[in-house]
Amino acid sequence: MNPTKEFDIIVWGASGFTGRLVAAYLFKQYGVQGDLKWAMAGRNQEKLAAVRAEVADSSVPIVVADSNDEASLKAMILRTKVVCTTVGPYVTYGSKLVAACVTHGAHYCDLAGEVQWMRQMIDKHHEEALANGVKIVHTCGFDSIPSDMGVYFTQKEALAQKGQRAKRIRMRVAGMRGGLSGGTYASLSKVLEEAMQDKNIYKVLVNPYGLNPKDKQEGGxxxxxxxxxFDPTSKSWIGPFIMAGINTKVVRRSNALSGYAYGNDFRYDEATMSGKGFKGRFKGNMSALPLILMTAKPGSILKRIANRMFPKPGEGPTKDQRENGFYSLRFYATLEDGTTALGKVTGDKDPGYGSTSKMLGEAAVCLAKDSLPEISGVLTPSTAMGDALLDRLEKHAGLTFSFK
Ligand SMILES: NC(=O)c1ccc[n+]([C@@H]2O[C@H](COP(=O)([O-])OP(=O)(O)OC[C@H]3O[C@@H](n4cnc5c(N)ncnc54)[C@H](OP(=O)(O)O)[C@@H]3O)[C@@H](O)[C@H]2O)c1
Known part of the structure; x- marks a missing residue:
């Protein structure tokens, strides 16, 4: 990476709902002309200037780049060490940016949860990014940093404290409060639309190892x-977790990219806990309703109802909802000798935006500033940044990691 670049980070999409939260976070945490040099970017200069007045001040430079204008993307990339993007749906706006980062040598991080698109990026760019020493890191928000780093941390502590790895981890969402943005709803709708049209996309989505290297897609x-x-491990009723389809694949890719640091036979799953007894079972069934609406078949009546209910691009949870949100995740580990251990990850603020904007901001700073593992390609948060990211999340992003 060229150390003489003008900026450490450019936040592309800074006029959107999540991008402005990332910009606000970087401004509050790092200022602008100090140790961290960064800029706000997007396609519309006036909109960016208006958002900048709300979340920062005029000392933050503005860069204009449109996903449809490759020259503008190249010009942006040549000015920065890291591009941090919240321009989504990524399948619609993200491909040229990833290609340009790989070619012109800038690290990259995003909030993509679009598994089929990440598969495409891996197939198209992993080898070239590896050769060029570029780190492309998807899923740097609630999906999938808490899961990926939670497993990384639990495995690390199991080795340090118990002298053995966990052969199986069951992640259970013990509590969570937050909301959805229009951008996330649009991205989710796009994934479903594409999966309905293309069998190969559907196959990637349902393959537990859909993000692993092509020759490493076998496992238990x-x-x-x-x-x-009912889940005997957590002694609670459990139901589907909406992010599991992304997170579990990211954790498995981390294992494969790390040369099977968690073991060839490592097994992982995620679910949401809803409590004991009749109440827990009832709550579990009721919490599936929003999931059914969100994933309704494109074109159906249910989908039309969902389109009216869920936010539009640019909208999302209120400040109050973000400030009063939280999440608490448990990592039930079974060690090699059959004994058990428990890892925990908590986050302040709502998972999707308040916490996500801090995680993405810290991932970008980590890529720009920290001493990182000697690995490149299309990576996962834990394989790209490891301990350096763990440290930043605890010190700055409101996450806690514990093990017993
Ligand atoms: N993984 C997670 O935990 C997580 C959490 C939150 C969000 N997300 C993802 O983040 C993405 C953004 O969500 P959001 O709610 O912030 O969306 P949003 O409010 O709709 O923001 C989208 C941004 O993209 C910009 N944009 C649109 N078309 C563009 C183009 N052709 N060239 C350049 N910029 C363009 C928009 O610019 P204008 O302002 O000019 O329209 C805006 O800044 C989504 O994909 C969402 O799924 C993921």
Whole structure:
């Protein structure tokens, strides 16, 4: 990476709902002309200037780049060490940017949860990014940093404290409060639309190892939980977790890219806990309703109802909802000798935006500033940034990691 570049980070999409939160976070945490040099970018100068007046001040430079204008993307990339993008749906706006980062040598991080698009980026760019020493890191928000770093941390502590790895981890969402943005709803709708049109995309989505290298897609894991069942491990009723389809694949890719640091036979799954007894079972069934609406068949009546109910691009949870949100994740580990251990990850603020904007901001700073593992390609948060990211998340982003 060229150390003489004008900026450490450019936040592209800074006029959108999540991008402006990232810009606000960087401004509050790092200022602008100090140790961290960064700029706000997007396609519309006036809109960016208006957002800048709200979340920062006029000392933050503005860069204009449109996803349809490759020259503007190249000009932006040549000015920065890292591009941090919230311009989504990524399948619609992101491909040229990834290609340009790989070719022109800038690290990259995003909030993509679009598994089929990440598969395309891996197939098209992993080898070239590897050769060029570029780190392309998808999923640097609630999907999938808490899961990926939670497993990384639990495995690290199991080795340090117990002298053995976990052969299986069951992640259970113990509590969570937050909301959805229009951009996320649009991205999710796009994934479903594409999966309906293309069988190959559907196959990637249902393959537990759909993000692994093509020759490493075998293993003992099954597709994600689809119903409400009683879980003896957490002693609670559990149901589907909406992010599991992304997170579990990211964790498995981390294992494969790390040369199977968690073991060739490592198994991983995710679910949401809803409590004990009749109440827990009822709650589990009720919490599936928003999921059914969100994933309704494109063109159906249910989908039309969902389109009216969920936010439009540019909209999302209120400040109050973001400030009062939280999440708490448990990592039930079974160690090699059959004994058990428990990892925990918590986050302040709502998972999707308040916490996500801090995680993405810290991932970008980590890529720009920290001493990182000697690995490049299309990576996952834990393989790209490891301990350096863990440290930043705890110190700055409101996450806690514990193990017993
Ligand atoms: N993984 C997670 O945890 C997580 C959490 C939050 C969000 N997300 C993802 O982040 C993405 C953004 O969500 P959001 O709610 O912030 O969306 P949003 O409010 O709709 O923002 C989208 C941004 O993209 C910009 N944009 C649109 N078309 C463009 C183009 N042709 N060239 C350059 N910029 C363009 C928009 O610019 P204008 O302002 O000029 O329209 C805006 O800045 C989505 O894909 C969402 O799924 C993921």
């Amino acid at each position: 894991d099954h597709p994600d939980l689809q119903k409400v069942i």
